[in-house]
Amino acid sequence: MFSWITNNVFRMLWLSRFFNWLLYQCFHFSRFNRIASSLHFFLFDTVKIFILMSVLVFIMGIVQSYFPPEKTKRILSRIDGIGGNLVGACLGGITPFCSCSSIPIFIGFTSSGLPLGVTFSFLFASPMIDIASLVLLASFMGMKVALSYIVVGLVFSVIGGEIIKHLHMENQIADYIHNINGSNAEAAVQRQLSWQARVAAGWHQVKDIVGRVWPYILIGVGIGAIIHDWIPTHLIQLVLGNHNPFSVILAVLIGTPMYADVFGVIPIATALFAKGVPIGTLIAFMMAVTMLSLPELIMLKKVLKNKLLATFIAIGTLGIILIGFGFNFLLG
Numbered sequence: 001m002f003s004w005i006t007n008n009v010f011r012m013l014w015l016s017r018f019f020n021w022l023l024y025q026c027f028h029f030s031r032f033n034r035i036a037s038s039l040h041f042f043l044f045d046t047v048k049i050f051i052l053m054s055v056l057v058f059i060m061g062i063v064q065s066y067f068p069p070e071k072t073k074r075i076l077s078r079i080d081g082i083g084g085n086l087v088g089a090c091l092g093g094i095t096p097f098c099s100c101s102s103i104p105i106f107i108g109f110t111s112s113g114l115p116l117g118v119t120f121s122f123l124f125a126s127p128m129i130d131i132a133s134l135v136l137l138a139s140f141m142g143m144k145v146a147l148s149y150i151v152v153g154l155v156f157s158v159i160g161g162e163i164i165k166h167l168h169m170e171n172q173i174a175d176y177i178h179n180i181n182g183s184n185a186e187a188a189v190q191r192q193l194s195w196q197a198r199v200a201a202g203w204h205q206v207k208d209i210v211g212r213v214w215p216y217i218l219i220g221v222g223i224g225a226i227i228h229d230w231i232p233t234h235l236i237q238l239v240l241g242n243h244n245p246f247s248v249i250l251a252v253l254i255g256t257p258m259y260a261d262v263f264g265v266i267p268i269a270t271a272l273f274a275k276g277v278p279i280g281t282l283i284a285f286m287m288a289v290t291m292l293s294l295p296e297l298i299m300l301k302k303v304l305k306n307k308l309l310a311t312f313i314a315i316g317t318l319g320i321i322l323i324g325f326g327f328n329f330l331l332g
Helices: 002-010 013-026 034-064 069-077 081-092 099-111 116-125 131-141 143-167 175-179 184-188 195-229 233-240 247-255 262-274 279-291 294-301 306-331
Strands: none
Touching: 002 013, 002 131, 013 034, 034 131, 034 195, 034 262, 069 081, 069 099, 081 116, 081 143, 099 116, 099 175, 099 294, 116 143, 116 306, 131 143, 131 262, 143 279, 143 306, 195 262, 233 247, 247 279, 247 306, 262 279, 279 306, 294 306
């Protein structure tokens, strides 16, 4: 039963067989035709991601209706220490799926006076780990890789928040953040939503997120198709393979300028995985894209002063590199 669910729900092998039939029987492409192979990769991954994304975002939209920002603040304000950081990181996993959405929530948490370590654990985790990353990674690379990514991401977020807490850098938050008053929002979240309203919230989340990320998904799948069929395996392994001691660092440098959420980065990682790129290097690449992307750092520059922003970048970069090397060492 588990195998059937994995193959037909997560991996969607039935969809792959459909595109095989469409391309190789209806249109009579040769199975050795690289254009046809790239087209299969593009069509299959695009449709698969949009199906999974719509279902996951809809479910998470309903879940999020139970955890509006004010309620989340109340939960976090009751917990301190590493426990608070862990809760902050876990709550980051049920927020929207990119830094554009998590940073405004981070601002709200910070302006309400929550401990800096807790808010940074949330900020580290929110764009990087969520239910979507677990399901998508399981569908493309297996449950072992997916669970490893989620667990390591949570641990990293907790440690990162704990480090920032002990650095006592509260004065490095932009001054205007402390003047934001979110008390008027409290009454709005006290009302009890009906089930129909929660379903509507889930559907609104689907339209909002799909409307924002679909170009990045198409770009990510397109890059993955090129890597999968047109870039020689030996060239990728030369740059990002086990034999290059700097492969993890290069993966972080390549991933940082990119902007994509988990839906856009996984097709690229999948193509690299098929070319033999080690798991640790892939995890470092995905974490760099989702957590240290250049657009996110530009947005954070408006929230954090230079010293705290540099600390966030340093902790993120060093942590991702250590995680990548650690996975490659353990699995190599």
